Amino acid sequence: MVLPVGGLTRTEDSDMAMNSLKDIYLDQLQDIWSANTQCLPVVTELGRAAQDEELSEALIDGGNGIADGIAQIEKLCNDHGIKPNAEHCMGMEGLVKEARKHGLSDEITDADVRDAAIIPQYQRMVHYALAGYGTLSAFANRLGLDGDAAILKNCLDQTYDGDRRMTEIATKGGVNKDAAS
Numbered sequence: 001m002v003l004p005v006g007g008l009t010r011t012e013d014s015d016m017a018m019n020s021l022k023d024i025y026l027d028q029l030q031d032i033w034s035a036n037t038q039c040l041p042v043v044t045e046l047g048r049a050a051q052d053e054e055l056s057e058a059l060i061d062g063g064n065g066i067a068d069g070i071a072q073i074e075k076l077c078n079d080h081g082i083k084p085n086a087e088h089c090m091g092m093e094g095l096v097k098e099a100r101k102h103g104l105s106d107e108i109t110d111a112d113v114r115d116a117a118i119i120p121q122y123q124r125m126v127h128y129a130l131a132g133y134g135t136l137s138a139f140a141n142r143l144g145l146d147g148d149a150a151i152l153k154n155c156l157d158q159t160y161d162g163d164r165r166m167t168e169i170a171t172k173g174g175v176n177k178d179a180a181s
Contacts, residue, residue, distance in 0.1 A: 025139040032132040033073040033084040035092035051111035116179035
């Protein structure tokens with residue numbers, strides 16, 4: 001039998017029982033690793049599809065940040081003796097499908113409109129990461145895992161910066177204005 005746990009698909013005979021905050025913490029490390037590894041390729045695709053130079057650069061930077069986050073989470077998983085790739089995040093799977101459907105659709109023929117469509121798709125994936133990093137940071141603090149908490153807080157801060165940058169590009173840059181013309 002398959003059981004949904006924290007956005008993951010977990011079988012009943014899974015090695016990790018959910019009996020403590022530490023168990024949930026480790027499960028959520030695997031969730032954010034899976035989420036990041038799934039969204040990285042689509043962020044790269046979105047960056048290539050973007051016409052606006054500032055948007056394209058922000059997506060490239062976002063992809064680099066995601067890759068760094070993957071490396072940081074791999075380190076934390078290794079430090080705790082768990083495989084980062086033990087689970088599959090179904091929540092991000094859905095967001096990735098939506099990003100491809102709505103941000104990379106061949107039905108969008110106007111490049112300015114495509115740019116405007118890319119931003120919310122990227123931000124939806126980023127908001128999943130914000131929830132994940134925020135929760136993990138809080139769990140690490142509660143568990144007294146100060147080193148983990150510092151790494152996760154840094155990932156959270158970088159993710160917030162990327163989200164704010166996208167909002168700026170949409171609202172103060174020309175993306176939304178160009179799409180409306």
